[in-house]
Amino acid sequence: MTISEEYARYIGGLRFEALPEEVVAKTKLLMLDTIGVAVAGTSSDTRQVLSKFIPSYEIPGGCSVLSFDRRYTPDMAMLSNGVMSHAYDFDDCHNASLTHPSGILVACLLSLGELSKFGGRDAITAFVAGYEVTVRLGMAATPLGQYTRGFHPTGTVGTLEPLRSAVRLWDWMLND
C-alpha cells in the first residue's frame, strides 16, 4: 500500500465513535481557541491587506469572511479566515512539524458549512483526520529544512489539509 492509500484509508475509515473522549475534548478546545484568535485577527493589519484584494473575489452564494459583509469564492474565504486566525501567531502550533493546523481546519469547516450541511460530529472527525495527517506529513517533510529554505510548513504541507477534510466531508454527503 502506498502512503497516499494508507492515509486515504485512514481518513475515509475514521468514525466519530472511534475517537477517544480526550481527543474529542481537545479538538473542541482547539476549535474554540482558533475561533477566538481568528476573531482577534479581524483587528489586525493583516485584515487591512485582505480588504484590498478580497472584494475582487465576491460571488453570489459564496462564503463569508469574518468581519466582511459580502460573500466570496470558497477558496478565498478559507484563505482569508485562515490568514486571520494566524495574524497574531497566537494559534496552536504542533512543534515537531512546525505547523499550525487548526487555523486551516477551522477556516475550511466554516466555509464548507455554508456550502453544505453537516453536524458537529462530522466536523470534529474531519478536523481530527486533517490534523493527524498534516502533522505526520509535516514531521516527515523536514520542517526545519523547509524553514531554512524560506518556506513556512503550514503553507506547504498545510495546503493539503483542507483538501483532506473536504474530501472526508464530501464523501459522507455523497454516501448519505
Add this chain to the structure above:
Amino acid sequence: MKPVEGRAILPTPGIVEIETVNGEKFTKRVDFVKGHFKNPNSLEDCIEKMRACIEYGGLHISKNRMNQLQDLLLGMEKIEDIRQLVLLLK
C-alpha cells in the same frame, strides 16, 4: 538547532526580567511556558483567552452571543448544522 522528534523546537524556557524604577530586579524563569504540551492550558485558560480575543476583535460580539458561541463550541458534538457557528460569527 537540530530538530528532535517529539521535542520542542521553538524557544523554551521562557525568562522574563523586570527592573523597577527603584532599580530592583526581578527574574522569573518558566521551563515550559504556558500552553506548552508539558504545561498545557486548562479549559478555563482557553475560555478566558477566547473571550479576551473576541473582545479585542472587530466583530462587536455581545456578551450574550459570546456565551452562546462558547456553549456551542464546547458542545460541538451535539450540533446538527455547523452553519449555527457561522451565524454566531456574523
